[in-house]
Amino acid sequence: MKAAYYERFGPASDVLRVGEVDTPRPGSGEALVRLATSGVNPSDVKLRAGQRPGAEMPYARIIPHSDGAGVIEAVGPWADRRRLGQRVWLWNAQWRRAMGTAAEYVSLPAEQAAPLPEATSFDAGATLGIPAMTAWAAVCGDGPVEGRTVLVTGGAGAVGRYAVQMAKLSGAQVIATVSGPEKAARVVGADLVVDYKRENVVRAVNDFTYGAGVDRIVDVDFGANLADSLALIREGGTIVAYASMGQRTPALPFYDLMFRNVTLKTLLVYLLDAETRRRGIAQIVRWLEAGALNCAVGPVFALDAVAEAHAAVEAGPSGTVVVRLP
Numbered sequence: 001m002k003a004a005y006y007e008r009f010g011p012a013s014d015v016l017r018v019g020e021v022d023t024p025r026p027g028s029g030e031a032l033v034r035l036a037t038s039g040v041n042p043s044d045v046k047l048r049a050g051q052r053p054g055a056e057m058p059y060a061r062i063i064p065h066s067d068g069a070g071v072i073e074a075v076g077p078w079a080d081r082r083r084l085g086q087r088v089w090l091w092n093a094q095w096r097r098a099m100g101t102a103a104e105y106v107s108l109p110a111e112q113a114a115p116l117p118e119a120t121s122f123d124a125g126a127t128l129g130i131p132a133m134t135a136w137a138a139v140c141g142d143g144p145v146e147g148r149t150v151l152v153t154g155g156a157g158a159v160g161r162y163a164v165q166m167a168k169l170s171g172a173q174v175i176a177t178v179s180g181p182e183k184a185a186r187v188v189g190a191d192l193v194v195d196y197k198r199e200n201v202v203r204a205v206n207d208f209t210y211g212a213g214v215d216r217i218v219d220v221d222f223g224a225n226l227a228d229s230l231a232l233i234r235e236g237g238t239i240v241a242y243a244s245m246g247q248r249t250p251a252l253p254f255y256d257l258m259f260r261n262v263t264l265k266t267l268l269v270y271l272l273d274a275e276t277r278r279r280g281i282a283q284i285v286r287w288l289e290a291g292a293l294n295c296a297v298g299p300v301f302a303l304d305a306v307a308e309a310h311a312a313v314e315a316g317p318s319g320t321v322v323v324r325l326p
């Protein structure tokens, strides 16, 4: 089969190759998926660049990308044969494995292939594994948010945009921060959008909530936003942080958090427990079936242009970058 791969970490154009590799065969409990699309996330790009802490190539050759969508073409022993021909979206395909979705086929544990409703395109299916699951776990993973006020920082990002929609669909009042009017226009469903580069976020949120602040913060940049988060989180509230790229090693103001009974939760989507994952997938599929989720498909590339796809992620795309398989 045709696949993209790398055999050392480095810049995309130096290390990513496209060529023929062996087509995988589904092992016990596995599904062989013929891929239509592969989603490219910042995580895939950082991994290929060797930016993970203590990173050494864990395998001699890595076919990148965790997310993707396609059709189950074969199953191994102990996997459900009734799923043959099913349209699916994938999660964790390359997590702790050498074989990701930047290929014509991937074989993976069958539970890592979730049903993709007929009306959801394969392009949209490639935006779900990391962005939608992270958003769901950050917004809904600890219980209902109905009637709560949720602040989503970076509400135009791949994760943030889903988080805003999911909080709204779950009955919360939703505030999103963005930088600039173009990003503000990409936010779907927020009750208030604040331009964090031009406005005073604390003042804008306090004006909107009559000084009450917010119950939950879904945060794309924990360190950079910490002062605002502390000013806005209510007693007993929760800050869920899934990245901190602007300030990677923030000092933790322990007593400021403790004396307000604030829960600080870090989230790594790859490590969601099975029950949270199951609930998240079920809800995402229900929303997709109802046509309730607006999936942001960003620039689309052919497999031969996989290095350009990685460069597009590094440039900060609008929507999830998608690679289409032949």
Ligand SMILES: NC(=O)c1ccc[n+]([C@@H]2O[C@H](COP(=O)([O-])OP(=O)(O)OC[C@H]3O[C@@H](n4cnc5c(N)ncnc54)[C@H](OP(=O)(O)O)[C@@H]3O)[C@@H](O)[C@H]2O)c1
Pocket (backbone or CB within 6 Å): 041, 042, 043, 130, 131, 134, 153, 154, 155, 156, 157, 158, 159, 160, 177, 178, 179, 183, 196, 220, 221, 224, 225, 241, 242, 243, 244, 245, 246, 267, 268, 269, 270, 316, 317, 319
């Ligand atoms: N922990 C996990 O499981 C997990 C899962 C998914 C993603 N991530 C990480 O989360 C980050 C975002 O991923 P993504 O796919 O959503 O990327 P993305 O589509 O590029 O979105 C990131 C958004 O955050 C905004 N942003 C950056 N700094 C901000 C700040 N201080 N306040 C408010 N908004 C800010 C960016 O816009 P402006 O810069 O214009 O403001 C952009 O719209 C990446 O570092 C990724 O690796 C982690």
